[in-house]
Amino acid sequence: MNIGLIGCGNISDQYLTNLPRLPGINVRACADIVMERAKARALEYNIPEHLEVDELLERKDIELVVNLTIPKAHGEISTRILNAGKHAYSEKPLAIHRSDGAKILESANNMKMMAGCAPDTFLGAGIQTCRNLIDKGAIGEPIAATAFMVNHGHEHWHPDPAFYYEVGGGPMLDMGPYYLTALINLLGPINSVSGMTRKTFEERTITSES
Numbered sequence: 001m002n003i004g005l006i007g008c009g010n011i012s013d014q015y016l017t018n019l020p021r022l023p024g025i026n027v028r029a030c031a032d033i034v035m036e037r038a039k040a041r042a043l044e045y046n047i048p049e050h051l052e053v054d055e056l057l058e059r060k061d062i063e064l065v066v067n068l069t070i071p072k073a074h075g076e077i078s079t080r081i082l083n084a085g086k087h088a089y090s091e092k093p094l095a096i097h098r099s100d101g102a103k104i105l106e107s108a109n110n111m112k113m114m115a116g117c118a119p120d121t122f123l124g125a126g127i128q129t130c131r132n133l134i135d136k137g138a139i140g141e142p143i144a145a146t147a148f149m150v151n152h153g154h155e156h157w158h159p160d161p162a163f164y165y166e167v168g169g170g171p172m173l174d175m176g177p178y179y180l181t182a183l184i185n186l187l188g189p190i191n192s193v194s195g196m197t198r199k200t201f202e203e204r205t206i207t208s209e210s
Contacts, residue, residue: 001025004056004086006077007068008032008041010159011091015066016045031056053077057084064089072168075100082107082115089116092177096168119178122185130186142187147179155206162206 001024005012008030019025029049032038038050056062057080065081067074067090075095081088082104094117095101108115121127134142149171154161163169184190 001063002028002061003064003066004028004051004059004062005030005041005047005066005068006032006053006056006081007070007091008034008037009068009070012041012068015068016041016047019066020045028062029056029059053080057081057086062086067091070163070168071173072096072166074168075104078104078115079107082111082113085111085113087114087116090118092118093168093173096173119181121178122181127182127185134186145183145187147183149175149179153201153204155204155208157208159208161208165204 003019003025005015005027009032012030016027016030019027027045027047029051030038030041030047031051031053032041033053035050035052041047042050051059056065064087065084067077067081067088069077069091071091071093074090074093075097078088078090078095079100088104088108095104104115107113133139151157154164158164164174180190
């Protein structure tokens with residue numbers, strides 16, 4: 001399968017390192033709103049072409065596009081990918097608004113394309129072992145679970161922490177999908193949601209390297 005990639009930021013390193021290891025997968029082109037960044041990734045990973053986003057979506061030989069843009073662009077870009085007649089796989093979250101997620105699924109259905117989204121970590125050995133034990137009744141019927149992410153703040157360690165505090169960022173949309181995906185896989189779908197929040201610091205200073 002020939003694939004393209006949109007979004008050549010930090011996370012693209014992991015994808016471009018691992019995608020060539022998958023049999024039958026050929027990365028044909030990459031794109032970014034910053035062409036210099038797309039060119040750099042193409043040179044680094046021996047990708048045949050670096051293109052504008054529109055150019056990549058017009059390519060007839062590309063069957064699937066990986067969406068690695070910033071979270072607030074996921075909904076728009078994934079919908080454009082599908083409407084261009086290509087399968088779409090997006091980094092998490094699928095979208096930052098429920099309505100945008102619904103548009104993605106609607107486009108996939110209308111275009112007879114497939115839409116997928118990270119994380120796929122629930123397919124790993126740890127969660128699958130838990131799934132197997134639950135199915136066997138090894139611990140009885142699970143009735144509750146907890147999940148935590150605790151740190152002082154992304155501004156101390158993330159290579160590009162500013163986006164974390166913009167629309168589409170934050171722990172729920174950035175790290176939450178890992179925990180929620182695991183819990184849904186193990187316990188089943190969500191019936192209701194409640195939440196609380198607080199602002200810990202009025203001002204944060206970025207000390208990590210960009």
